[in-house]
Amino acid sequence: MSTTSIMKRRSFAGLLQNNTALGVMFMLPAGVFLLCFLTYPLGLGVWLGFTDTRIGRDGVFIGLENYRLLFDDSVFWLSVFNTILYTSVASVLKFGLGLWLALILNEKLPLKSFFRAIVLLPWVVPTVLSALAFWWIFDSQFSILSWSLIQLGLIDQPINFLGDSNNARASVIAANVWRGIPFVAISLLAGLQTISPSLQEAASLDGATSWQRFRYVTLPMLTPIIAVVMTFSVLFTFTDFQLIYVLTKGGPVNATHLMATLSFQRGIPGGQLGEGAAIAVAMIPFLLASILFSFFGLQRRKWQQGGSE
């Protein structure tokens, strides 16, 4: 046997002993899989954004032409504004209401598991179905909300929920909040349940009021979970499509068009695949920003690290 082959063998055995190398080898199949099935569609989308592809016709590379057009397109900027408004208002509401609900569900109350199951309902129902239900709730003539308010004597004609710009924005946000609360509430509830009750007891003996117990014990211990949950919630909301598409299709006068719905509308019914792709690509910086935000939010805080100094 030649020395080189022995050397080779040795180095291969050494490779098997090396944790990093071994780790890379085990991750290779998954990596290839991810590359094919995640990166390819993403790459294709980005490429399309640089072309003037239409449905039924191959495009040619046109550089940043699509983006320049979008830059001067007031509807695009309106959709950016709408998306940011929609995401921020809905996320804040979902967080506030979800946390509140989680705190209530964490108390000792009768029929606890029943209520917990109920809270999950909006999440279990298919989005399109709940969107259709909201469509009826927000109907300009048959709305149950308008009807109730009229019966109560608070208003004298039906509210034009989806016909007026600001009403429509508020309505879709309300529907999104309704749908998103269970995820936030149940996740935060799971987080709350990991906090030992004796900490609350210790704090109450230390003289903390219930607000102080929440502020100084519960909330800081919940922050890691809040960071995860809200990152997901923001991502879901930012890329929301189904609710808007069923309820308003972006109307009235583009007042509820989000970047996702505009991208679809330009790309598929409008046939301008390249432009649609460019809008979708324009969402990436926002999504990256929120992922980065969560990355720093998710970093293990000092108190979570155990062991050595």
Add this chain to the structure above:
Amino acid sequence: MASVDFINVRKSFGTHAVIKGVNVEITDGEFVILVGPSGCGKSTLLRMLAGLENISAGEIRIGDKIVNGLAPKERDIAMVFQNYALYPHMTVADNMAFSLKLKGANKTAIETLVKPAAEILGLSHLLERYPRQLSGGQRQRVAMGRAIVRNPQVFLFDEPLSNLDAKLRVAMRAEIKELHQRLNTTTVYVTHDQIEAMTMADKIVVMNDGRVEQIGSPLDLYDRPANLFVAGFIGSPAMNMIKGRLDAADPHRFITEGGTVLPVVAAVEAAQGRDLIYGLRPESMRLDGAGLPVKVGVVEPTGAETQMIAKLGGSDLVCVFHERVSVRPGEIVNVSINAQATHLFDAESGVRL
């Protein structure tokens, strides 16, 4: 500092009665230990005193204030939990300072209280660490530090040493006792461990199934247990309990079921003719050629003392000798009994005679 009184205190969870009428008086500055088997209601009683559990009936007083309706934070009590309950997201210093911060104390005031407390407990070099980065014994000390800085009326401890290893437990035991001598704060301490109870307490409260069996100083309980439960619970190894009756002709002779005769100092009249239990501490016997013949079963030398399990009639007799003895299993040896240190109980009611 304050006295604590439990007056006919009861507690039920739903229909399940857990504390069934407890009366305990604790004077100012006393170190009182609650002992009893698992599930007898020690923690529940402690938590009721702290205000973490409401009181179903009866009255708890701290000083001369009835505290039944007071929230925990209004009772001025500090508690060390079994699992320490340190705030994981706060450093040792912040953990200790938390109650002071809530009171609105300023930085220098906090420092002047936390520093010396940390000094006493040997935590000065750990102040910037988080609870996760501490050992069990260090966490235990932080929990105590958190209690000390408050300078409360009453300290409560719920099995604070049960998570520590034997050596550390002995060390912490001494530390807690020393701390009590220094601060002289009224203390209520729950434990399973009767060595802890015997060595630390001014007064022991023996509980069983939601009731108080006996209250007294450690040696009181050891020398004059009020009933079979206390007799069996206090002392390690446990007291030997031998069934039998007094000799009808001579009340200084106790005759076991097996027919062996054991010495009695002076039995009560009422004991005559009833089924009795003869209580004999393992320590109250010594090897003596003139004594009772017993058959050696197991011999366990521990260095300081020798434990011997022998057969007397049909039952086991546990003896502890404070010297080294050379007996072999199977051998017949003679032990003599110190009649002064024996106890008689009524077999039916379990009450001491």
